[in-house]
Amino acid sequence: MIRVRFAPSPTGYLHIGGLRTALYNYLFAKQNDGHLILRIEDTDRTRLVDGAIDNLISTLSWSGIEFDEGPHKEGDYGPYTQSERLDIYHKHTIKLIKSGNAYPCFYPKDRLEAIKSKNISSEIVAEYDTRFRDLDIDESIEKMKYENHIVRLKIPSKGSISISDTIRGSIEFDLSLIQDQIILKSDGFPTYHLASVIDDHLMKISHVIRGEEWVASLPKHALLYKAFEWEMPTFVHLPLLLNKDKSKLSKRQGDVAVEDYKSKGFLKDALINYVSLLGWHGSDNKEIYNYDELIDSFSIDRIKSSGAIFDVKKLIWFNQQYIKKSDSKALLNLISQMLPTEWNLKIEMIDLLKDSVETLNDFQDHLKSFFVYSPMKISSDNTLFSDSIYDFLNLFKETLSKQDDINPNNFKELINTIKTEHDISGNIWKPIRIALTGSEHGPDISNYATILGSKTCVERIKLFLDLNVD
Numbered sequence: 001m002i003r004v005r006f007a008p009s010p011t012g013y014l015h016i017g018g019l020r021t022a023l024y025n026y027l028f029a030k031q032n033d034g035h036l037i038l039r040i041e042d043t044d045r046t047r048l049v050d051g052a053i054d055n056l057i058s059t060l061s062w063s064g065i066e067f068d069e070g071p072h073k074e075g076d077y078g079p080y081t082q083s084e085r086l087d088i089y090h091k092h093t094i095k096l097i098k099s100g101n102a103y104p105c106f107y108p109k110d111r112l113e114a115i116k117s118k119n120i121s122s123e124i125v126a127e128y129d130t131r132f133r134d135l136d137i138d139e140s141i142e143k144m145k146y147e148n149h150i151v152r153l154k155i156p157s158k159g160s161i162s163i164s165d166t167i168r169g170s171i172e173f174d175l176s177l178i179q180d181q182i183i184l185k186s187d188g189f190p191t192y193h194l195a196s197v198i199d200d201h202l203m204k205i206s207h208v209i210r211g212e213e214w215v216a217s218l219p220k221h222a223l224l225y226k227a228f229e230w231e232m233p234t235f236v237h238l239p240l241l242l243n244k245d246k247s248k249l250s251k252r253q254g255d256v257a258v259e260d261y262k263s264k265g266f267l268k269d270a271l272i273n274y275v276s277l278l279g280w281h282g283s284d285n286k287e288i289y290n291y292d293e294l295i296d297s298f299s300i301d302r303i304k305s306s307g308a309i310f311d312v313k314k315l316i317w318f319n320q321q322y323i324k325k326s327d328s329k330a331l332l333n334l335i336s337q338m339l340p341t342e343w344n345l346k347i348e349m350i351d352l353l354k355d356s357v358e359t360l361n362d363f364q365d366h367l368k369s370f371f372v373y374s375p376m377k378i379s380s381d382n383t384l385f386s387d388s389i390y391d392f393l394n395l396f397k398e399t400l401s402k403q404d405d406i407n408p409n410n411f412k413e414l415i416n417t418i419k420t421e422h423d424i425s426g427n428i429w430k431p432i433r434i435a436l437t438g439s440e441h442g443p444d445i446s447n448y449a450t451i452l453g454s455k456t457c458v459e460r461i462k463l464f465l466d467l468n469v470d
């Protein structure tokens, strides 16, 4: 059975790169009737953030990625939070020490203090620690009971190891460049390497699909598998996500938290569709995919190895496409909570505006003019307005006041008739827009006026003329 996992560290928010990793794992599991597991990797106690796990779970659930097992979903291989698995890591660490694959290094108080106060680099500490490498095993295990210690993996000092990655092929690592890795820290917590290898094995993970930044850890993981005499899973390392200038995607150049895009009014389907294409493409040039289509089309073979550029403009384009084709009623439901309750929203407003917004949040600005009007003060040098235009607006207001029912067609006809009868030249549509909306730009004005209704149109033109004509 295909079993994959998404294994985030709860450091505060879900990174766009994390969303892509979770998504690819999800698609792969779904198309193979496999299981997707959520595992919380919280062994770095210095980076814990309050509420981060709940936030992760709720953001993932917003994104539509469903897990089969996890801290929030019962399964046969739990617990799924690493801080609840310390016994398992300790037992396995002792196994490694007994088989001669790992060794404890002792840190009496004065040694710890010397390291801290002299700011000694980890390379020098590791070098010094090798003196514990060949200590008698039983004596070491006994000493662990009462002396501060860490545990290191014994990495062969020479030779190389080659590991296969589905996307990158076989990768060769020179072992002489790798220091004896810490696997258990002095606070009793395992490091990422030990915990993730043990868990991937015990949770029967068949494919490890994760970001390229973990390639460097592969030799340590491979040595751990070897030491435990376990079979390795298949490794799939996804390409890095880059900023437009090809630097690694970072907070400094824009938002990287999924939560930020959610709160800015991006639709989950648009975000998922865009993120699915960061490093993968379908067999043709198709760009728009819903979840079902992604599950059908996704293939690890078409993941590329070179970095993928995260382009917010392209994401906005996807969001616009999704908003345009969304049902107006559904959009109204999504946005109504963020708008003033006294606004009497109508579906027609959403129909009219959904072609011109980039995000859900834009609706508020665009909708505002239906409910809040302040006439624009026209300066005397504004060439759009002249006496004849003001006369026209006055006539238009009079005619409109006798017409209760307006629709886009009779609204246009009305204007054209007055224009011809009174022989008015020049652009009248912009002045009408300004008089009716208080702004120079906006959606189609005949549709807009229809939604507003003739009574409100008349009131607005009157306010406009009162302000601008003596």
Ligand code: GLU
Pocket: 006, 007, 008, 009, 041, 192, 196, 209, 210, 211, 214
């Ligand atoms: N906990 C690691 C992270 O935060 C997961 C790495 C892995 O998937 O092995 O990205």
